[in-house]
Amino acid sequence: xxxxxxxxxxxxxxxxxxxxxxxxxxxxxxxxxxxxxxxxxxxxxxxxxxxxxxxxxxxxxxxxxxxxxxxxxxxxxxxxxxxxxxxxxxxxxxxxxxxxxxxxxxxxxxxxxxxxxxxxxxxxxxxxxxxxxxxxxxxxxxxxxxxxxxxxxxxxxxxxxxxxxxxxxxxxxxxxxxxxxxxxxxxxxxxxxxxxxxxxxxxxxxxxxxxxxxxxxxxxxxxxxxxxxxxxxxxxxxxxxxxxxxxxxxxxxxxxxxxxxxxxxxxxxxxxxxxxxxxxxxxxxxxxxxxxxxxxxxxxxxxxxxxxxxxxxxxxxxxxxxxxxxxxxxxxxxxxxxxx
Amino acid sequence: xxxxxxxxxxxxxxxxxxxxxxxxxxxxxxxxxxxxxxxxxxxxxxxxxxxxxxxxxxxxxxxxxxxxxxxxxxxxxxxxxxxxxxxxxxxxxxxxxxxxxxxxxxxxxxxxxxxxxxxxxxxxxxxxxxxxxxxxxxxxxxxxxxxxxxxxxxxxxxxxxxxxxxxxxxxxxxxxxxxxxxxxxxxxxxxxxxxxxxxxxxxxxxxxxxxx
Numbered sequence: 001x002x003x004x005x006x007x008x009x010x011x012x013x014x015x016x017x018x019x020x021x022x023x024x025x026x027x028x029x030x031x032x033x034x035x036x037x038x039x040x041x042x043x044x045x046x047x048x049x050x051x052x053x054x055x056x057x058x059x060x061x062x063x064x065x066x067x068x069x070x071x072x073x074x075x076x077x078x079x080x081x082x083x084x085x086x087x088x089x090x091x092x093x094x095x096x097x098x099x100x101x102x103x104x105x106x107x108x109x110x111x112x113x114x115x116x117x118x119x120x121x122x123x124x125x126x127x128x129x130x131x132x133x134x135x136x137x138x139x140x141x142x143x144x145x146x147x148x149x150x151x152x153x154x155x156x157x158x159x160x161x162x163x164x165x166x167x168x169x170x171x172x173x174x175x176x177x178x179x180x181x182x183x184x185x186x187x188x189x190x191x192x193x194x195x196x197x198x199x200x201x202x203x204x205x206x207x208x209x210x211x212x213x214x215x216x217x218x219x220x221x222x223x224x225x226x227x228x229x230x231x232x233x234x235x236x237x238x239x240x241x242x243x244x245x246x247x248x249x250x251x252x253x254x255x256x257x258x259x260x261x262x263x264x265x266x267x268x269x270x271x272x273x274x275x276x277x278x279x280x281x282x283x284x285x286x287x288x289x290x291x292x293x294x295x296x297x298x299x300x301x302x303x304x305x306x307x308x309x310x311x312x313x314x315x316x317x318x319x320x321x322x323x324x325x326x327x328x329x330x331x332x333x334x335x336x337x338x339x340x
Numbered sequence: 341x342x343x344x345x346x347x348x349x350x351x352x353x354x355x356x357x358x359x360x361x362x363x364x365x366x367x368x369x370x371x372x373x374x375x376x377x378x379x380x381x382x383x384x385x386x387x388x389x390x391x392x393x394x395x396x397x398x399x400x401x402x403x404x405x406x407x408x409x410x411x412x413x414x415x416x417x418x419x420x421x422x423x424x425x426x427x428x429x430x431x432x433x434x435x436x437x438x439x440x441x442x443x444x445x446x447x448x449x450x451x452x453x454x455x456x457x458x459x460x461x462x463x464x465x466x467x468x469x470x471x472x473x474x475x476x477x478x479x480x481x482x483x484x485x486x487x488x489x490x491x492x493x494x495x496x497x498x499x500x501x502x503x504x505x506x507x508x509x510x511x512x513x514x515x516x517x518x519x520x521x522x523x524x525x526x527x528x529x530x531x532x533x534x535x536x537x538x539x540x541x542x543x544x545x546x547x548x549x550x551x552x
Contacts, residue, residue, distance in 0.1 A: 283388065
């Protein structure tokens with residue numbers, strides 16, 4: 001019943017998480033769980049956390065703090081007016097944006113809007129290698145080897161069609177295959193997943209929601225690849241060539257959410273300039289949801305901002321170090337997985 | 341919200357901070373105080389902020405109440421909000437013993453570490469007295485704690501609103517009695533306590549240089 005407790009039971013031993021992750025979880029328990037299997041909610045949540053793990057790290061500077069620093073730099077380079085206003089009112093800590101970044105706008109947006117936001121953000125930054133990293137990025141108890149072979153993990157297009165495959169061969173992790181990376185939380189894809197779920201498939205049966213724990217989980221997991229949630233979508237996308245947007249992300253630049261925050265600031269420029277006179281006001285404006293956040297516009301603006309930011313950054317680098325060694329040289333260390 | 345500038349519409353501005361373990365009811369207490377409502381709230385992320393105007397005697401007061409997240413992960417962030425607080429309310433849940441013991445083990449130390457105000461008034465508040473049958477911390481223990489740490493003490497319920505207003509009023513009265521604190525909070529001139537940027541100061545090894 002309680003997704004959060006089940007999840008903790010499995011993974012929290014790593015010391016990564018504390019109940020702080022619960023806000024992020026609320027979406028799955030309260031909203032999604034009503035129309036999907038608990039097991040699906042569980043894996044959706046797990047994949048979400050893999051993406052945002054750095055935010056919930058207990059030690060060292062958390063991912064969000066790093067992102068706030070990036071946000072500061074973004075504003076400095078792309079919007080002088082906003083930058084100086086925030087400096088002037090003493091809101092340089094940018095703590096008002098903390099919540100947005102931690103739970104990816106879930107508190108600021110309605111459930112449907114938040115899903116849209118996530119889906120758009122992740123789709124915009126879809127990257128095969130990142131997807132693969134996430135897929136393999138299991139916490140301890142999750143590292144499970146497929147008995148057959150790890151080719152599957154590379155996402156061979158042949159096994160893309162998980163469900164067709166599954167009916168003929170022995171039951172594999174087909175239900176989880178359908179959990180897409182770029183939009184594991186979209187309503188439509190979730191419905192899709194649940195409607196296709198085999199009634200006695202591996203997930204519902206052995207899923208972490210079942211009362212009996214570890215033993216059953218382990219025995220089942222030895223034969224099913226639970227990490228393969230993304231395989232099918234991932235390989236599908238590989239075939240259809242990932243858009244060029246990805247390239248900026250690949251180079252290690254900052255992911256979209258932080259640019260979305262910058263976009264929200266800029267889109268609400270008038271209100272912020274007029275009403276925010278201290279960090280108190282900023283926190284109030286953000287926490288009390290007084291801002292207009294239009295998802296599509298926000299994403300569009302964020303992507304433009306990122307382009308601008310990358311460009312300005314390069315200009316600065318060129319200025320500072322007369323000959324910068326071109327950032328974007330690709331290290332062909334493991335040729336296997338890089339897209340041709 | 342942005343008040344009309346010029347003449348401040350209050351005599352004193354006091355900064356009050358709410359701290360304590362996750363789930364003890366800090367946000368509920370604040371909501372109960374500022375808007376007379378009680379709701380099932382999601383856990384606070386980072387910090388939240390509410391304003392309440394009070395008139396005590398002849399004095400018009402503006403209370404800026406900072407509600408902090410109780411979870412440990414937010415400690416580094418919330419610690420910067422102790423600065424300049426004239427009042428700190430330590431909240432525990434009378435039905436959960438560990439929230440009480442953590443006050444001495446953790447929260448009192450946090451105050452020593454981060455509070456910049458020597459004379460800052462501290463107050464101990466035991467919340468959720470509406471769940472009398474589940475009580476795990478007696479009133480006497482609360483009183484003893486308060487005596488040891490030299491703070492005010494009250495038990496309240498954000499749900500039934502018992503003693504909620506008294507919590508804040510007692511604290512404010514005590515602040516008003518302390519000359520060094522009223523001197524700071526007077527005239528409504530907001531002092532900027534967030535001048536430096538924690539995100540920057542905490543990370544000196546940043547590859548960026550943000551001086552402009």
